[in-house]
Amino acid sequence: MIIAVDGPTASGKGTIAKALAAHFGLPLLDTGLLYRAVGRQVELAGGNPDDPATALAACNFPPALLNDDSLRTEAAGGYASRVSVHPEVREALYQRQRAFALQPGGAVLDGRDIGTVIAPEAEVKLYITASVAARAHRRWLEMTGRGLDVALADIERDIAARDARDMGRADAPLKAAPDALVLDTTHFAREAAIEAAIKAVEARAAAH
Secondary structure, three states: EEEEEOOOOOOOHHHHHHHHHHHHOOOOEEEHHHHHHHHHHHHOOOOOOOHHHHHHOOOOOOOOHHHHHHHHHHHHHHHHHOOOOOOOHHHHHHHHHHHHHOOOOOEEEEOOHHHHHHOOOOEEEEEEEHHHHHHHHHHHHHHHHHOOOOHHHHHHHHHHHHHHHHHOOOOOOOOOOOOOOEEOOOOOOOOHHHHHHHHHHHHHHOOO
């Protein structure tokens, strides 16, 4: 069974994807980490993430970079959003994601174009979303909890800008697949969102 989990940043899709993988005993790929690694590689090289050639070259990042804690920062997320607009980058990472999705037994993939591009044949497609204000507040709590001094207004502005980039790009824009179940987590606590997602997967899987 392939489970595609898509949605914008800080919607809770990462948390839900991890919970689904654990519940159903499936391997998990956070595809956003691949783009964050590309963006981080550009940054380490002092390059411009808006330049297609520079971003494409960074797709040859060392595997160890995927374990770098800096990939979880807001800065890395911003770089990832910028390099992901380039079709060359998306094509370079496509085969890696596709192979993971098609492995025997199935998999859970968390990203922004899993149900629409990477694994359109997925038996279960979820699109996790929430209001910009709710997502910004979650990210603010997460960051201040780590001792970072950040302004909620700045985070909200960054998330809105990232949404515009991700949804507006010409190649594989962020959007719900026509047959995806849209789960709005704006008013959901963490456990309630996970429970709703598990029930949704079980229902969709039973229908196949």
